[in-house]
Amino acid sequence: AQRVTQPEKLLSVFKGAPVELKCNYSYSGSPELFWYVQYSRQRLQLLLRHISRESIKGFTADLNKGETSFHLKKPFAQEEDSAMYYCALTNSGYALNFGKGTSLLVTP
């Protein structure tokens, strides 16, 4: 069975500090992985997906198949990055399997 694990429920960093949100997955095939974000009082929205190999709002994520990880990183956190971050996986092309989410708090 596929599983997405986000070990940190809450991560608090200072503005300007590097941030890494961890995501590990268990799936034997070739999954498609995503990071979704939910800012306060806003809807869930896509931040980035591994297939695009893009950097959005300074965030990057690298798929490491050996470690089955897809950690989200940003070198210098900003206060506006405070939000709930969800790692998600799909193997079917339909269902997104979400992790429990990590609440990121960036303090000045």
Add this chain to the structure above:
Amino acid sequence: EPEVTQTPSHQVTQMGQEVILRCVPISNHLYFYWYRQILGQKVEFLVSFYNNEISEKSEIFDDQFSVERPDGSNFTLKIRSTKLEDSAMYFCASSPGGGWYEQYFGPGTRLTVT
């Protein structure tokens, strides 16, 4: 920018009652989804819908649940006989394609079963 809309924003119903949650997906999207999030838990997939039929469903989506696209714009989730454990935030989403395409989420409907 087009958005997925959901009505109502909050629905309170008594146990055993039928409830219909409504969604208007983005107009040129072809794939439609329902997810739910019980308070304090993760977002869980319920069902996906494409070409007027269910393309995938989870174990949660049992006979109490059904989906329908009654016209060209609405996408509904019906729960036939609600249970206390159906209390959750229900999210509708749509996407232009499957696979790695972004799923666009609605704001959610909070369902409270008393």
